[in-house]
């Protein structure tokens with residue numbers, strides 16, 4: 005019995021390591037491809053740029069392939085995405101969407117958001 009347990013643990017450790025790897029790859033690509041320029045460092049979006057983090061992976065993949073394929077009826081705003089999607093490989097899309105769908109804010113990262121700023125003393 006302990007032998008099976010050991011094998012089980014070994015397999016799950018590898019599975020987990022692979023998962024973390026995908027996430028990390030996606031995180032790197034996200035910055036490398038300049039996605040943060042429009043969608044924000046946390047994928048939180050702004051103005052006409054939609055929120056993209058924590059959406060289902062299948063949905064994100066579908067959208068990325070839609071932009072990459074340049075087929076079908078596209079809104080003008082959607083055309084903005086073409087240059088950022090058209091040269092991505094299937095793997096890159098998979099990494100990026102894995103990262104985005106599972107995105108968790110790094111609690112230790114430095115925060116620059118205004119809401120994290122300490123309140124003043126009332127403006128003396």
Ligand code: HEC
Pocket residue numbers: 034037038039040041042043052053054055056059064067068079081082083084085088089100
């Ligand atoms: C120049 C600005 C810009 C950059 C850079 C950019 N995007 Fe976008 N993105 C947009 C706009 C605008 C839309 C809305 C398009 C539409 O109306 O369908 C969008 C839509 C999306 C969507 C669909 C969201 C949804 O909920 O339907 C995804 C996913 C996405 N972008 C991922 C990315 C990724 C990944 C990158 C980096 C490779 C990236 N974007 C880079 C502007 C940008």
